Amino acid sequence: KxxxxxxxxxxxxxxxxxxxxxxxYSVGISALHWLQQHPGGGIVSLFMLSSGKKKHGRxxxxxxxxxxxxxxxxTASHPRDSAVYICAVRSIGSGxxxxxxxxxxxTHLIIQP
Amino acid sequence: xxxVTQTPKFQVLKTGQSMTLQCAQDMxxxxxxxxxxxxxxxxxLIHYSVGxxxxxxxxxxxxxxxxxSTTEDxxxxxxxxxxxxxxxxxxxxxxxxxxxxxxxxxxxTRLTVx
Numbered sequence: 001k002x003x004x005x006x007x008x009x010x011x012x013x014x015x016x017x018x019x020x021x022x023x024x025y026s027v028g029i030s031a032l033h034w035l036q037q038h039p040g041g042g043i044v045s046l047f048m049l050s051s052g053k054k055k056h057g058r059x060x061x062x063x064x065x066x067x068x069x070x071x072x073x074x075t076a077s078h079p080r081d082s083a084v085y086i087c088a089v090r091s092i093g094s095g096x097x098x099x100x101x102x103x104x105x106x107t108h109l110i111i112q113p
Numbered sequence: 114x115x116x117v118t119q120t121p122k123f124q125v126l127k128t129g130q131s132m133t134l135q136c137a138q139d140m141x142x143x144x145x146x147x148x149x150x151x152x153x154x155x156x157x158l159i160h161y162s163v164g165x166x167x168x169x170x171x172x173x174x175x176x177x178x179x180x181x182s183t184t185e186d187x188x189x190x191x192x193x194x195x196x197x198x199x200x201x202x203x204x205x206x207x208x209x210x211x212x213x214x215x216x217x218x219x220x221x222t223r224l225t226v227x
Contacts, residue, residue: 004155033215033216035216035218041201041220041221041223042218042220042221043203043205043218043221044218045215045216045217045218048214048215086155086156088155088156100146100148100158100161100171101146101156101158101216102155102158103148103155103156103157104155105153105154105155106155
């Protein structure tokens with residue numbers, strides 16, 4: 001069974017701080033997703049990664065396939081970044097959509113002004 | 114372009130009642146899926162579909178049925194609601210079942226079974 005572990009579970013930081021959220025998984029994957037869920041519940045896809053690094057605005061996502069680990073970084077954090085950040089993986093062998101995504105439990109981030 | 118539309122947003126059911134959660138996408142996505150989100154747990158896959166006429170079970174399928182008669186629609190049916198089905202339900206779609214791709218999520222349905 002593929003496990004997806006995120007750390008930390010909860011993170012409170014001051015505006016402007018550099019934020020790192022970590023995700024580890026246990027099996028081979030074809031892709032890793034980072035999602036954002038705001039209060040009110042909507043889920044937005046931030047990144048899909050299969051290797052290397054991606055950047056969008058103040059958000060940076062990296063993945064190390066050999067170590068089965070990914071990180072999501074937020075630079076110059078802002079209160080509007082407060083949300084739950086969710087890591088999800090698509091296992092190898094899901095081509096055909098067999099298993100969909102396996103999700104971590106999420107990291108609850110609060111950025112204080 | 115509406116993306117993924119879920120209805121209703123909120124629903125209260127009595128134990129034993131049935132209902133259908135609707136999910137529609139207008140992006141011609143091949144892959145559609147239903148997840149439930151419970152406190153302290155990650156989202157869990159209920160059922161998925163890799164195309165019209167093709168559905169399969171996910172991690173927690175018991176108590177739920179699905180069908181995919183068109184590419185656009187993927188309704189989730191609760192045949193006899195139970196309190197354990199109180200949850201937030203999300204529908205999601207992706208362009209290709211084989212190649213994966215980014216997922217688009219609906220806004221969710223908050224279901225309470227009393």
